[in-house]
Amino acid sequence: MQQLTVLGTGVLGSQIIFQSAYAGKDVVAYDINDEILQKLPERWEYLKAAYRRDIADATDEKLDAAVARIRATADLANAVGDADLIIEAVPERLDIKQQTWEAVAAVAPEKTIFATNSSTLLPSDIAPFTGRPEKFLALHFANEVWKFNVGEVMGHPGTDADVFEQVATFAEEIGMVPIRIHKEQPGYVLNSLLVPFLNAGAQLFVKGIAEPADIDKTWKIATGAPAGPFEIYDVVGMMTPYHLSKDSDDPVMREFAEILKRDYIDKGYLGKGAGRGFYDYQ
Incomplete structure (x- = not known):
């Protein structure tokens, strides 16, 4: 799977794009309008600096070559026209993901495998909207993918076993450690552990x-951990916890979403990648 398309160029989408290109894949970056895409060169510079800091052999030549393998477009049919694999990284709302895959299914080639990077949603809730449920599954990345390089591969009951293994192989080819999830679980392994921890921090706040x-x-x-919950929120970015919290059954978490929107998102404090979140990185 050499030709990759990533739907969504936010915090994690842009990291998947850059990591895949750095590993030698040809990548199309898709987002809904050109205004969003015009910000990508700035994002690549941020990621190039992170790779220089964290990866010993990340030379300017390799980083520039990665950027050269990325093509950006706001035309969905153009974006997916030659894709071997499409990874979706749109906002964490079931209706948005379902609508996105319906649109993709209408224009993607028959050969293309579909994968969602959803943090918490089940592939089986999205699969009927893809038009090819046997070629659909989840491939989930941790934030700062070049450093925290797990790739959780999780199918649904209708996922073809060969497709599952192809995606696990792809994850390994782009430098991930593939984690095979045996059955559907909201949050996979990583977020099943991480989300309760982050929620506990939010409730204390x-x-x-x-x-x-x-x-x-x-x-x-007290634990020797490298980061606390709010430092992790800043790495994840504010939009994901906002979407996960705003419709929560827990009134405290709904209030947390209101705080994120009012005091951070509306002010442009979107997390570490934007230079400011709970902490100021300027």
Whole structure:
């Protein structure tokens, strides 16, 4: 699978694009309008700096070659026309993902395998909208994919076993450690562990127990962990926890979503990639 299309160029979508291109894949970056795509060169510069910092052999030549293998377009049919694999990284809402795959199914070649990077949704809830459920599954990445390089591969009951293994092989080819998930689980392995931890931090903050920096400090000092929940929120970016929290059954988490929207998202404080989130990275 040499020809990759990634749908969505946000925090994680852009990382999947860049990591795949860095590993030698030809990548099409798709988003809904040219205004979004015009911001990508700035994003590539941010990622190039991160690779230089974290990867010993990430030379300027290799990084420039990765950027050269990326093509951006807001034309969906053009984006998917030659794709061997399409990875969807659109906002974490079931209706948006279902509508996206319906549109893709109408224009993608028969050969193309479909994968969602959804953090919490089940592939079986999306598969009927793809037009090819046997070629659809989830491939989930952790944030900062070049460094925290797991690729969780999770099918649904209708996923073809050969397709599953092809996607696991693709994950390995782009530098991921493939984690084969044996049955559907909201949140896979990673987020099944991570989300309750992040929610606990959010609840301490919303209830006025402690400030984010002190919550992070407590966790890091007491456990030796490299990051606390709010540092992780900044890496993930504000949009994903906002979408996950705004319709929660828990009123505290709904209040957390309101705080994210009012005090961070509306001010452009979208997380580490934007230079500011709970912490200022300028």
